[in-house]
Amino acid sequence: MRLPKFEYVEPKSIEEACSILSDEPSAKILAGGTDLLANMKHRVEVPSILANIKRISGLDFIRQDNGAIRIGALTPLKRLYKTTLVTEKVPALSSAAASVGSYHHQTMGTLGGNLCQQNRCKYFNQSQWWRSAREPCFKVGGGICHVVNKKEICYSSYCGDMAPILLVMNAKVVLANKGDSREISLQSLFSGDGKTPLDTKKGEILTEIVIPEEALNSFSTYSKFANRESIDFPIVGAAIWSSVQRKEHRVSFTAVDRKPIRARNIESVLKGRDLSEEIVEEVAGLASKEAALVKSSNYAPSYKRRLMEGLLRSTLKKAMRRS
Amino acid sequence: MKQEIALNINGDTHELLVSPNQTLLEVLRDNLGLMGTKRGCDLGACGACTVLLEGEAYLSCLMLAMDAVDKEIVTIEGLGGRGNLDPLQSAFVEQGGLQCGFCTPGMILTAKAMLSEEDHPTEDIIKKRMAGNLCRCTGYKKVIEALQSVSEQTAEEE
Numbered sequence: 351m352r353l354p355k356f357e358y359v360e361p362k363s364i365e366e367a368c369s370i371l372s373d374e375p376s377a378k379i380l381a382g383g384t385d386l387l388a389n390m391k392h393r394v395e396v397p398s399i400l401a402n403i404k405r406i407s408g409l410d411f412i413r414q415d416n417g418a419i420r421i422g423a424l425t426p427l428k429r430l431y432k433t434t435l436v437t438e439k440v441p442a443l444s445s446a447a448a449s450v451g452s453y454h455h456q457t458m459g460t461l462g463g464n465l466c467q468q469n470r471c472k473y474f475n476q477s478q479w480w481r482s483a484r485e486p487c488f489k490v491g492g493g494i495c496h497v498v499n500k501k502e503i504c505y506s507s508y509c510g511d512m513a514p515i516l517l518v519m520n521a522k523v524v525l526a527n528k529g530d531s532r533e534i535s536l537q538s539l540f541s542g543d544g545k546t547p548l549d550t551k552k553g554e555i556l557t558e559i560v561i562p563e564e565a566l567n568s569f570s571t572y573s574k575f576a577n578r579e580s581i582d583f584p585i586v587g588a589a590i591w592s593s594v595q596r597k598e599h600r601v602s603f604t605a606v607d608r609k610p611i612r613a614r615n616i617e618s619v620l621k622g623r624d625l626s627e628e629i630v631e632e633v634a635g636l637a638s639k640e641a642a643l644v645k646s647s648n649y650a651p652s653y654k655r656r657l658m659e660g661l662l663r664s665t666l667k668k669a670m671r672r673s
Numbered sequence: 674m675k676q677e678i679a680l681n682i683n684g685d686t687h688e689l690l691v692s693p694n695q696t697l698l699e700v701l702r703d704n705l706g707l708m709g710t711k712r713g714c715d716l717g718a719c720g721a722c723t724v725l726l727e728g729e730a731y732l733s734c735l736m737l738a739m740d741a742v743d744k745e746i747v748t749i750e751g752l753g754g755r756g757n758l759d760p761l762q763s764a765f766v767e768q769g770g771l772q773c774g775f776c777t778p779g780m781i782l783t784a785k786a787m788l789s790e791e792d793h794p795t796e797d798i799i800k801k802r803m804a805g806n807l808c809r810c811t812g813y814k815k816v817i818e819a820l821q822s823v824s825e826q827t828a829e830e831e
Contacts, residue, residue: 351715358676358693358739380740387696387735388716400693402740432790452805453783454720454732580804581718 372553382459417563423462469506504544513610514589519565524558540609588661683751698733709749720806723779730786749778
């Protein structure tokens, strides 16, 4: 499968890359390329310009700064389980990185690219030929959704493996725009709109991920169910962060909605309580109510609901054993 | 529009005229005739197109040729040939780690990258790192045995 034609540029600085994005709305940033180039081969993404930011220095780092861990957007996923600072301070981030795709994807793919990956849908991640049998859907610029009828909403799901664990750690991201930059919560990076999953302004580029110090001294973990255990996107993924001292437990899910979600209802039930078998059973039943599942993947919503429940139960029990 | 680039492949510099939308895999096979690198799924799911880029395992089907400029690329042709096989290649032959051989270049290069990072990988680590290289005929047992024999060999030499 050939790639479509595009203009290739190698900006020398983030400012230059931001200008390219704001001057040309259909330009795209190329980092690891493992998500974007596969989508381009399927012709579901056809950017006019690809701006390769890998030649810009200073975007690939892991360091601790005033307690917080700061990770450059271009840091390869593999580095997250090969760097002692991460494996010691945030082991759950290391194991989440090791669960992404295959070893090759972990070598090529970057943390920023993983967070900014395209949403997925069984009617979207298909070749041009496969898709030609149906009317084009909202996600590729058409006027219909094959998953949910009669609504002008794209129901593709966000399936990233890195977002859930960073969400429960209340991570922030830095978005650069020309000379300027702003820091926002990771949660607000996601729009919840399947068609344009990222809520960024014109010309903005994700440059840095910040894990606050308060997240580092508590237990956290990410687990996922996937078709092929070691190399697939999650059918459902769940992360928790649990602080015994603060009696605070945070829960997030991926691949269940148009964006990665925090399970706020479950969190409020857990707030102020110590984890116990009974409480775990109590909230496990609430898991599936956190997302309105649709049939955007090959797995039935009823099956995914059971997976959400199972993952919540097993991750909370892991936290219980640790404390 | 085609552009002139230089790629460092298996120690030689190749000056080439490529289009920006050509993948490294296409350039290796179509422009240079290095057919050892295989085109499998062409979407990054099978590992058959694995090459070494600065010693790391990269999927050449998901990499632009332009992106590989200034990087040291090694394909299976650069690893060893008749008479001077790489220890990994010999191990695949001796342990019977292949049948049709289509996945073998990717398998060997992924293994090469892994062994350069992990001194003595456990079976579990070997399985995890090799999971992105699919084989449709022999199964994986003999591949794993081949890798283990190489890692044991280097342990003995130390």
